[in-house]
Amino acid sequence: MTMKLTQYQQEMLDGKHGEAKQFCMDKLTDFGEAVEAEEMVPLVLTLNGVPIWAKDRREPKMASKLAVYDLGHSALYDPLFAMKDAKVADHECTKCGSDPYMMQLDKYDVKDSGPWNFEIPGKGSFKIDEEIHRAYQDGYDKMAQHGWLNWLSCTPYFNTCIPKMGEYCASSESSAACYINTILGAKTNREQAVNTVYCAYTGCLPKYGMLLEENRAAKCIVELDDEVRDNLEGVADWAALGACIAEKADNRIMAVTNLPKMMGPTATKQIVSCASPGMNDPMMHLMGYTPESPTLEAAFKGKMPKNPERARVTMGDIIEMYQRLNNLMPAAGPDRAKPVDIVIMGCPHLTFEEVREIAQRLKGKKVKEGVKLWVQTDTPSYFMAHHYGDAKIIEDAGGKIYHQTCMVMTPMRHYPAGLTVATDSFKYVKLGSGFGQKWIFGNPEALINAAVTGVFTPTARWDYWSQPRDVRQTLAMPHVGITGSVSA
Amino acid sequence: MTQTIVLTGIARSKGKAAGEALVNRQRLGWAFNAVGNEDGVVLQPGADIEGECVGGKIVVYPTVHGSTSGAVSLYFKCTQTDHGPAALICREVHYIDIGGAIASGIPAVDSLDQDPIETIKTGDWVEIDAPKVGQKATVTITRKG
Numbered sequence: 001m002t003m004k005l006t007q008y009q010q011e012m013l014d015g016k017h018g019e020a021k022q023f024c025m026d027k028l029t030d031f032g033e034a035v036e037a038e039e040m041v042p043l044v045l046t047l048n049g050v051p052i053w054a055k056d057r058r059e060p061k062m063a064s065k066l067a068v069y070d071l072g073h074s075a076l077y078d079p080l081f082a083m084k085d086a087k088v089a090d091h092e093c094t095k096c097g098s099d100p101y102m103m104q105l106d107k108y109d110v111k112d113s114g115p116w117n118f119e120i121p122g123k124g125s126f127k128i129d130e131e132i133h134r135a136y137q138d139g140y141d142k143m144a145q146h147g148w149l150n151w152l153s154c155t156p157y158f159n160t161c162i163p164k165m166g167e168y169c170a171s172s173e174s175s176a177a178c179y180i181n182t183i184l185g186a187k188t189n190r191e192q193a194v195n196t197v198y199c200a201y202t203g204c205l206p207k208y209g210m211l212l213e214e215n216r217a218a219k220c221i222v223e224l225d226d227e228v229r230d231n232l233e234g235v236a237d238w239a240a241l242g243a244c245i246a247e248k249a250d251n252r253i254m255a256v257t258n259l260p261k262m263m264g265p266t267a268t269k270q271i272v273s274c275a276s277p278g279m280n281d282p283m284m285h286l287m288g289y290t291p292e293s294p295t296l297e298a299a300f301k302g303k304m305p306k307n308p309e310r311a312r313v314t315m316g317d318i319i320e321m322y323q324r325l326n327n328l329m330p331a332a333g334p335d336r337a338k339p340v341d342i343v344i345m346g347c348p349h350l351t352f353e354e355v356r357e358i359a360q361r362l363k364g365k366k367v368k369e370g371v372k373l374w375v376q377t378d379t380p381s382y383f384m385a386h387h388y389g390d391a392k393i394i395e396d397a398g399g400k401i402y403h404q405t406c407m408v409m410t411p412m413r414h415y416p417a418g419l420t421v422a423t424d425s426f427k428y429v430k431l432g433s434g435f436g437q438k439w440i441f442g443n444p445e446a447l448i449n450a451a452v453t454g455v456f457t458p459t460a461r462w463d464y465w466s467q468p469r470d471v472r473q474t475l476a477m478p479h480v481g482i483t484g485s486v487s488a
Numbered sequence: 489m490t491q492t493i494v495l496t497g498i499a500r501s502k503g504k505a506a507g508e509a510l511v512n513r514q515r516l517g518w519a520f521n522a523v524g525n526e527d528g529v530v531l532q533p534g535a536d537i538e539g540e541c542v543g544g545k546i547v548v549y550p551t552v553h554g555s556t557s558g559a560v561s562l563y564f565k566c567t568q569t570d571h572g573p574a575a576l577i578c579r580e581v582h583y584i585d586i587g588g589a590i591a592s593g594i595p596a597v598d599s600l601d602q603d604p605i606e607t608i609k610t611g612d613w614v615e616i617d618a619p620k621v622g623q624k625a626t627v628t629i630t631r632k633g
Contacts, residue, residue, distance in 0.1 A: 002622070027590055027591065030501070030502070030590050030621045031583075031586060031587060031590055031621075033620075033621040033622035034499075034500040034501065034581075034583075034586045034590070034596075034621045034622060035583055035586065036622065057568060063568075063569075066568075067525060067526045067569070070525075070564070071520070071557060071560060071561070072520060072525060072557065072560035072561040072562075072563060072564030072565075072568075073557075073560040073563075073564075075563070075564065075567060075568050076560065076563060076591060172556055172557075174556065189583075190556050191556065192556045192557075192558070192559035192560075192583065192584045192587040192588065193556060193557055193559055193560045194559040194560055194563060194587040194588055194590070194591040195559075195587050208583065209583065
């Protein structure tokens with residue numbers, strides 16, 4: 001063994017702190033040797049999935065259901081659930097939680113309550129299997145007994161577990177990994193979901209990949225045009241920008257310059273989460289935001305070449321990204337009016353500010369009969385929305401607000417065929433486009449309008465920006481804001 | 489006429505395995521949408537081994553492609569549906585696949601003294617002896633002429 005262990009880590013490996021810790025340390029030290037790590041780092045956050053627990057996974061009926069519902073992670077927990085002394089790391093600084101999954105547990109049986117239980121008249125219905133619901137609740141309870149806090153959120157870094165600069169994390173959720181590295185300055189890989197189980201019980205992980213300073217350096221610069229810096233508004237714009245940046249950097253860590261001042265949590269969440277599917281390493285140096293990069297020299301970790309490679313993002317790139325996303329699985333209907341079945345927002349989970357914007361746009365309106373408006377957020381924001389009245393506005397209008405869920409993790413390929421889903425989530429369009437539904441990508445203003453009218457129509461702002469530059473210069477820029485923002 | 493080639497590399501996951509080789513020149517992912525969890529059939533469009541079943545095979549490929557969930561999906565195939573590979577041989581075993589292989593208890597080997605993609609042919613009989621992670625592993629290739 002070449003990896004240096006602390007006394008406590010060695011004791012865990014020797015079995016002095018129980019079978020579970022020994023089991024997990026054994027796996028982690030093997031992994032550490034394989035990636036040639038020299039030591040382990042202590043973790044403040046571990047993010048992984050809640051398992052579906054089944055007494056007998058091989059029983060044919062259950063096995064066939066698991067093939068539909070299980071992502072593959074559940075059985076990993078079986079040996080740990082079978083150990084009497086198993087508890088997650090007990091240091092007060094180490095928090096272990098979970099990604100969202102399939103349903104709001106207490107609303108499983110409530111008719112038409114969300115992606116896990118709904119009916120669209122004339123098109124069909126979907127409800128998660130009852131036995132799977134019970135098995136999932138069992139997995140949830142067992143996790144809680146072991147000391148996991150079941151966040152069921154992909155954005156715990158906003159309000160539940162907030163790592164500080166320089167601390168180490170193990171996040172199997174890519175979008176969270178990119179936010180933690182980029183905005184908080186803590187360090188995490190897009191950790192594979194095997195290690196994160198073992199990390200939780202030991203509180204440590206071999207130091208490798210993005211946990212090493214030298215692997216976090218920028219390799220190129222992506223610069224925004226002034227026009228981009230000054231005119232992005234709305235969730236989908238930020239998402240498209242993130243996707244454009246990742247594409248320009250061509251799978252390298254980049255430093256991004258000329259960003260707008262005062263981007264809030266919603267904007268930065270969208271930028272980093274949309275960049276991460278296009279990058280192997282979950283890290284961007286957003287100049288003015290990334291704490292470890294006060295200067296370009298720092299972003300390059302002191303190794304900036306004389307003439308670093310530079311790329312630009314133009315408004316044309318942003319518009320093209322919208323068009324490409326809308327062409328992945330294009331919705332039926334004329335360009336200016338596409339009928340929708342489901343309008344969903346909340347991937348990654350909505351910030352409270354986003355929930356509030358939706359409520360303000362919906363106030364006094366009604367969602368069209370037969371159309372679903374699904375508003376998906378994390379647990380703290382869900383209860384804040386109930387406390388402050390935003391949830392009531394959304395539900396009075398006929399929408400649904402819920403927590404604990406990820407729509408794409410519910411088995412969407414078993415939804416009624418041929419539905420049209422409109423969303424402001426880049427990730428949904430990318431992940432869901434193989435599952436048979438039709439997709440529309442747009443900003444909240446247009447999405448709320450689609451939920452109310454049943455038809456998606458591009459906004460005046462979109463009409464303006466999608467014109468060629470010479471035509472655009474002859475037009476007045478439309479202003480259609482709410483809470484100081486304008487959206488496409 | 490039987491030809492035998494012996495290569496040495498480094499074990500990224502330990503174990504012994506023997507099986508027929510399945511060689512894929514493209515990067516390969518193990519997530520459920522790349523290799524079916526239920527049946528081990530390769531779904532990844534454009535892969536040389538698209539449509540083949542990886543069950544019990546020694547799968548040879550350059551390195552990983554795609555999602556972090558490849559680790560758990562590899563585990564699911566190896567331990568739950570018995571349609572997982574017997575071992576992995578790569579130019580470089582990516583850490584997503586290292587984690588999946590260790591959890592699954594199958595050997596994974598890289599850094600061989602000859603390029604495995606060029607040297608090993610689909611259908612060769614391959615035996616792997618990889619006793620310790622980070623240490624020397626032996627890959628014995630037997631080809632019937």
